[in-house]
Structure formats: structure tokens, C-alpha cells
Amino acid sequence: MKKGLGAIAMAFGMFASQVFAAQPTESIKSETLKTVLSRGALNCPGHNGSYLGFAEIDDKGNWKGLDIDLCRAMATAVFGTPDKSKIIPLSWVQRWPALQGGDIDILIKISAGTLSRDTELGFQFSNPYYLGATRILAHKKLEISELKEADGGTVCVLAGSVQEKLIANYAQKLDIKLQTVALDKSEELQEAYFSSRCDLYIEFGPTLAITRTKAANPDDHILLKDTLALSPEVMLVRQNDDAWLDIANWVISALLFAEQEGITSQNVDDIKAAPSSPEIAKFLGAKPGLGKPLGLDDDWAYNVVKHVGNYSELYERNIGMGSPYKMPREINALWQNGGVLYPYVID
Amino acid sequence: MSELNLSLPLAPTVARVASRRVIKRLLSVLLSAACLSMLIWVAWLCFEWAFVNATVSSDARQAECVAGGGACWSVIVNRWRLIFFGLYPFEEHWRSVAACSIIVVTVILSCVPALWTATRLGILWLVGFTGFYILMRGGLFGLSLIREEQWGGLSLTLFIFSASVLIGMPLAIVLALLRDTKLPWISKSTGLIIDTIRSLPLLSILFAFAVVLPFMLPDMMVGEKLYRVIVAYALYFAAYQAEIIRGGLQGVPKGQDEAAKAMGMSYRHRMAYVLLPQAFRTSLPATINQFVVAFMETSLVVVVGFFDLLASGNAAYRTAEWTFAFVEVYAFIAAIYFIFSFGLSQYGAYLERRMGLGKR
Numbered sequence: 183m184k185k186g187l188g189a190i191a192m193a194f195g196m197f198a199s200q201v202f203a204a205q206p207t208e209s210i211k212s213e214t215l216k217t218v219l220s221r222g223a224l225n226c227p228g229h230n231g232s233y234l235g236f237a238e239i240d241d242k243g244n245w246k247g248l249d250i251d252l253c254r255a256m257a258t259a260v261f262g263t264p265d266k267s268k269i270i271p272l273s274w275v276q277r278w279p280a281l282q283g284g285d286i287d288i289l290i291k292i293s294a295g296t297l298s299r300d301t302e303l304g305f306q307f308s309n310p311y312y313l314g315a316t317r318i319l320a321h322k323k324l325e326i327s328e329l330k331e332a333d334g335g336t337v338c339v340l341a342g343s344v345q346e347k348l349i350a351n352y353a354q355k356l357d358i359k360l361q362t363v364a365l366d367k368s369e370e371l372q373e374a375y376f377s378s379r380c381d382l383y384i385e386f387g388p389t390l391a392i393t394r395t396k397a398a399n400p401d402d403h404i405l406l407k408d409t410l411a412l413s414p415e416v417m418l419v420r421q422n423d424d425a426w427l428d429i430a431n432w433v434i435s436a437l438l439f440a441e442q443e444g445i446t447s448q449n450v451d452d453i454k455a456a457p458s459s460p461e462i463a464k465f466l467g468a469k470p471g472l473g474k475p476l477g478l479d480d481d482w483a484y485n486v487v488k489h490v491g492n493y494s495e496l497y498e499r500n501i502g503m504g505s506p507y508k509m510p511r512e513i514n515a516l517w518q519n520g521g522v523l524y525p526y527v528i529d
Numbered sequence: 530m531s532e533l534n535l536s537l538p539l540a541p542t543v544a545r546v547a548s549r550r551v552i553k554r555l556l557s558v559l560l561s562a563a564c565l566s567m568l569i570w571v572a573w574l575c576f577e578w579a580f581v582n583a584t585v586s587s588d589a590r591q592a593e594c595v596a597g598g599g600a601c602w603s604v605i606v607n608r609w610r611l612i613f614f615g616l617y618p619f620e621e622h623w624r625s626v627a628a629c630s631i632i633v634v635t636v637i638l639s640c641v642p643a644l645w646t647a648t649r650l651g652i653l654w655l656v657g658f659t660g661f662y663i664l665m666r667g668g669l670f671g672l673s674l675i676r677e678e679q680w681g682g683l684s685l686t687l688f689i690f691s692a693s694v695l696i697g698m699p700l701a702i703v704l705a706l707l708r709d710t711k712l713p714w715i716s717k718s719t720g721l722i723i724d725t726i727r728s729l730p731l732l733s734i735l736f737a738f739a740v741v742l743p744f745m746l747p748d749m750m751v752g753e754k755l756y757r758v759i760v761a762y763a764l765y766f767a768a769y770q771a772e773i774i775r776g777g778l779q780g781v782p783k784g785q786d787e788a789a790k791a792m793g794m795s796y797r798h799r800m801a802y803v804l805l806p807q808a809f810r811t812s813l814p815a816t817i818n819q820f821v822v823a824f825m826e827t828s829l830v831v832v833v834g835f836f837d838l839l840a841s842g843n844a845a846y847r848t849a850e851w852t853f854a855f856v857e858v859y860a861f862i863a864a865i866y867f868i869f870s871f872g873l874s875q876y877g878a879y880l881e882r883r884m885g886l887g888k889r
Contacts, residue, residue: 231843506849
């Protein structure tokens with residue numbers, strides 16, 4: 183009986199908090215943000231299964247991964263806590279109708295920005311949050327570090343794939359001769375590569391890094407330096423909600439800005455107490471101005487860094503050195519470290 | 530000379546026939562022995578893989594499993610809760626267990642002949658299903674609310690299966706009767722509906738109900754995705770089951786109907802007491818078949834993003850430390866499906882024996 187009363191009280195509490203949360207919506211421009219606030223949760227896509235490193239499930243049934251963490255960052259920006267993100271399992275084919283129909287508020291599902299997705303499907307893209315490169319895996323015992331040195335070698339490639347064309351063109355450009363072993367299934371490919379039938383194995387970067395973890399000894403294999411093609415993974419939102427897209431872009435920017443300035447979830451409180459520059463003071467909400475133009479709280483970026491982390495933390499724990507996949511940052515590093523990622527300027 | 534003449538053509542023939550028989554028998558014995566030993570060898574290999582060389586320790590990872598050389602059941606030991614419960618909140622798994630037990634007990638009870646009256650079965654299923662639903666969804670009696678989209682694993686598979694069969698079975702009877710009426714408009718249009726559903730792949734029906742329908746219906750009619758999917762399953766099940774029942778109805782001798790009519794029984798009574806029971810009896814094997822197929826087909830919900838048994842299985846091995854162990858996970862899931870399907874078909878066989886099907 184007591185529990186029943188508790189439940190009723192809780193229901194009232196939730197109702198009240200929703201009314202309360204709905205109050206400041208007058209100044210909010212984004213329709214999606216209004217929906218999210220009144221629902222009390224941000225809906226993001228998961229997988230009908232998992233996608234290694236980007237969305238997987240731990241032993242307790244919780245989602246984890248880079249895409250999931252980005253969703254949590256979005257939810258933190260909106261609500262101040264990552265717990266209000268809700269992951270809805272979706273298959274690959276379902277992702278477009280789910281976004282169009284409003285089942286999800288933002289699509290973060292390792293999806294590249296393409297012409298047709300922009301125009302025919304009617305979406306808008308955020309800045310890329312991850313650049314998926316096509317890479318080459320090689321046996322370490324060959325003692326090579328880039329493709330140029332692999333003249334005369336054999337390469338395993340998925341038959342009829344984009345990679346088959348890529349490697350042929352690239353080899354021509356480098357003026358080296360490669361023998362291709364084209365197979366139909368990725369299991370066969372991996373088997374062929376691991377059994378040393380091929381010296382090299384070309385694939386989409388994350389897939390490759392994950393293949394490496396399946397090896398008897400992952401350290402026997404290295405990723406070559408070459409990058410053959412790039413697929414910019416973006417967040418997608420519905421068209422005609424620029425204010426919502428702004429929030430997505432600024433969340434990515436905040437993650438990168440925090441990394442650029444060396445602000446981590448560990449030291450964020452210290453830095454907020456004694457900011458080293460006016461920008462950082464504004465960024466962490468010690469001075470007002472960061473939230474209002476976006477329709478968020480002034481300390482949204484502080485909350486994101488505090489509860490989710492900066493970009494580096496997200497990357498390393500999900501797909502980088504802190505994870506089993508051990509993917510180096512490389513092109514996904516910040517501009518100052520030789521990568522191509524950068525935050526916008528906070529003025 | 531005459532003796533020779535008589536015996537010569539005979540003797541070689543007998544010898545030839547005899548030797549041919551011996552050779553044939555020898556050959557078939559050899560072949561059988563070869564096949565049998567091959568089978569035993571394969572069975573032994575499987576046994577060795579699954580039990581002798583298997584690794585079961587919960588701390589074992591890829592290295593230990595590869596060293597063992599057999600199956601790596603450690604993946605099941607570590608991830609079984611994910612396989613059984615999907616995304617259902619970890620602390621509330623006991624509710625999922627209780628709910629599944631309720632459904633299983635309900636199914637077992639409804640197999641007991643003593644309960645075979647419409648009222649008793651109706652009450653049993655009403656109680657069983659409500660219990661399952663309240664336990665799973667919560668929001669009552671102090672249980673926290675867990676929305677349908679978080680359900681997963683075995684309990685979701687069981688829920689979809691039993692709900693679609695519960696809706697589909699009565700619907701199938703109605704469809705079968707409508708198609709069997711003498712009013713051409715009704716029977717033709719019912720026939721059209723049934724044949725349309727039967728000529729569409731289940732996958733496309735599911736996709737239409739789960740993904741496309743929300744774009745066409747007004748918001749208030751859309752409802753939870755899970756229920757749209759169940760309606761899709763129920764329709765599909767009903768279309769096939771209706772044809773099975775209609776086949777059964779046509780198998781009932783015409784004299785039965787005429788005799789019932791002659792006794793002045795109404796249509797309702799003729800159907801309920803004379804025709805349908807006999808139709809059910811003759812269509813029982815096909816019905817059990819349809820049940821088993823329906824159970825297997827629940828795994829298709831994975832394409833519309835539900836975490837049924839198969840999808841949770843996929844998620845279970847698709848994480849850094851277990852990517853190598855997919856065979857073990859699939860074998861485990863296959864075993865679960867086998868237990869349920871085999872149980873169903875064995876029960877069907879029992880029913881057939883009990884009704885003396887094929888003897889009377």
C-alpha cells in the first residue's frame with residue numbers, strides 16, 4: 183500500500199517536473215527541442231544487435247559506444263544529465279523512416295553524409311564527428327608501415343566492393359604491383375588474411391580494427407599509414423529545424439573545444455573555479471552567454487564535460503586505446519595534433 | 530547330356546543370383562557401416578566440441594578458449610542474462626523470469642484435457658496473460674513502469690508468439706467461416722483478403738505495420754510499435770490458419786451437416802457442436818505445424834528493431850571480447866528454439882494419439 187502511494191506520488195512528481203520543464207519553452211526556437219523537453223527524454227537510435235565500438239551492449243544490458251556517448255552528450259546538454267537519453271533499437275533500414283516519423287530526435291548511427299540523404303530524404307547534417315577511413319591491415323612480420331613498401335604483395339579484398347576499385351587505383355598511383363585476392367564473404371576474407379594467404383587486408387577502418395581484435399595475437403598485425411577514402415560520419419536531423427541542428431553542432435564543438443583546452447571530466451570543476459581565459463569562463467558557464475542563444479542552460483557545456491567527458495575521453499574509452507579496439511586517433515585527432523577535427527570559436 | 534542340359538543353365542543362374550544378392554547385401558552392409566561410422570564420427574566431434582574440450586569458466590576469454598580447442602561456453606555464462614532478457618532493466622530481471630514462468634505454466638495448464646471448456650480456457654488465459662502483462666510492464670502495485678520497447682529476449686519472443694496466436698486463432702475461425710458462407714459477396718471478399726495476406730512476404734507485412742503505418746494513420750490510432758507488430762503477426766497467422774480450418778471443414782462429410790440440420794439445429798449450434806470440432810480434429814497436424822512455424826517466425830521482428838531472442842543473441846556476441854564466439858551463441862539459441870518447438874510438436878503428437886487421429 184505504501185509502495186502504491188509512493189508510485190502515485192512519483193507520478194505526480196513526474197507530472198509536475200514536466201510542467202516545470204515545459205515552462206521556459208517560450209524562448210525556445212527549436213520545435214524538436216520543445217518536443218524533447220516536454221517528453222522528458224531524448225530519443226536516439228541503437229541497433230538491432232550491435233555495432234562494435236559505436237553501439238554495443240554490456241553484460242547488464244546497458245548500451246555503450248561512441249554513438250551512444252554522443253547521444254548522452256546531447257541529452258546532457260538539454261537536460262543536464264545523461265540519464266535522460268533513451269536508446270531505441272533500430273535496424274539499418276529503419277533509421278530513415280524513424281527520423282522522418284519522429285521516433286527518434288536525432289540520428290547518431292555511424293551514418294555518412296551523402297547527397298541523397300541530404301536532398302531526397304530531407305535531412306540536415308551536423309559537422310562530422312568521426313571520419314571513417316578505408317585502411318589496410320598488414321602482418322607485422324612483413325615489417326612495413328605504408329603501402330608503398332608492399333610492392334608485389336597480395337591483398338585480400340571484398341569482391342565487387344568499393345574497396346576493390348580503391349586499392350587498384352591507389353596501387354596504380356603509387357606505381358606498385360599488388361595481387362588481389364577477391365572473396366565474397368568477410369568471414370572468408372578474414373580467414374584468408376589470418377592464414378597468411380594475403381599479406382594485406384583492405385576494409386572500412388573501424389571494421390578492420392575490430393577484425394584485428396579477433397586475431398590470435400592482435401599485436402601481430404598493424405594498420406598501414408595510408409588512408410584510401412574517407413566517409414564523414416555525421417549526426418542527422420530533420421530539415422527545417424536549424425535551431426536543433428545548431429545544438430547538435432555545438433555539442434560536437436563543445437566536446438572538441440574541451441579537448442583543445444585540456445578540460446576533462448576530472449579537472450572541469452577546478453578549471454571552472456579558476457578559468458584561464460574569458461572564453462573558457464563562458465564555455466563552462468562561469469560567465470553567462472553560452473546557453474541562451476541555443477535555448478539551453480548556461481552551464482550545458484560544463485555538464486556535458488562533467489558527466490560524459492571531452493571528445494578524447496569519448497574516443498579513447500569506446501574505440502581508442504582505452505578500448506579493446508585500440509584505434510589510433512590519426513585523422514580524427516584535433517587539428518593541433520595533425521588531425522582534421524576542430525571546434526568552432528566561442529566569442 | 531540331358532542332365533547337363535537341365536542343370537547347366539540352372540546352376541549358373543542360381544549361383545549368379547545368389548552371388549549378386551550376397552554382393553548387394555555386402556555392398557549395402559558396407560555402405561551402411563560407412564555411413565553409420567561417419568555419423569558416429571561427426572556426432573563424436575560435436576560432442577567433443579560441445580562437452581569434452583569446452584571451456585565453461587566465467588573468467589575465460591578468447592585465449593583460454595582457443596587453448597581448450599572446444600566450445601567456449603564462457604560467453605553464455607557471462608552473457609546469458611542479455612540473451613534471455615534483452616534490454617530489460619537488469620535489477621528487474623526477476624519480473625521477466627516470473628512473467629515467462631506464468632506463460633509457460635498457462636500453456637502447460639491449457640494442455641490438460643480437464644480444462645478444455647471455453648470458459649475455463651478463457652479464464653485461464655485471461656489470468657495468465659494479465660499476470661504476464663502486469664509483471665512485465667509494471668506501473669502497478671509499486672512495480673516500476675517498463676515500457677514495451679525495453680522488453681526483450683525470451684519473454685518478448687513468448688509474448689509476441691502467444692499474443693499473436695491468441696488473437697490470430699479466433700480471427701482464423703471467423704475468416705474460415707466467412708469464406709465458407711454461401712453469400713458470394715462475403716465469401717469472395719474474405720477470400721481476397723486471405724489470399725492477399727498469403728501472397729505477401731511476412732517481412733514486408735511486418736515492415737509495413739511497424740514502419741510505414743505511422744505515416745498513414747492519425748496519431749491517436751498508431752499505438753505502440755509492439756502492438757502493431759503483433760497485429761501484423763496475428764493477421765498473417767490467421768490467414769494461414771483460416772485456410773487450414775477451412776480444409777478441415779471441407780473434410781467433414783456432408784451428411785453430418787445435413788443430419789444436424791434435420792435435427793433442427795441452428796447454424797451456430799451446427800458449427801459449434803458438430804462441424805468445427807470435427808474440423809479441428811482433422812486439421813490438427815497442420816495446425817500444430819502452423820504453431821511451430823509461427824513460433825520460429827517471431828525471430829523476424831529483429832528487422833524492425835526489437836530485441837527478441839535472436840537479436841539479443843547477436844548483441845551478446847557482438848562485443849569486443851566475444852566476437853569470436855558466435856557459433857556458441859547461435860547453438861545456445863538454437864537449443865532454446867528446439868526445446869519449445871519440440872515440445873509443441875510432441876504435444877501435437879500426444880493430441881493426435883488421444884483423438885485417435887488416423888484410426889477412426
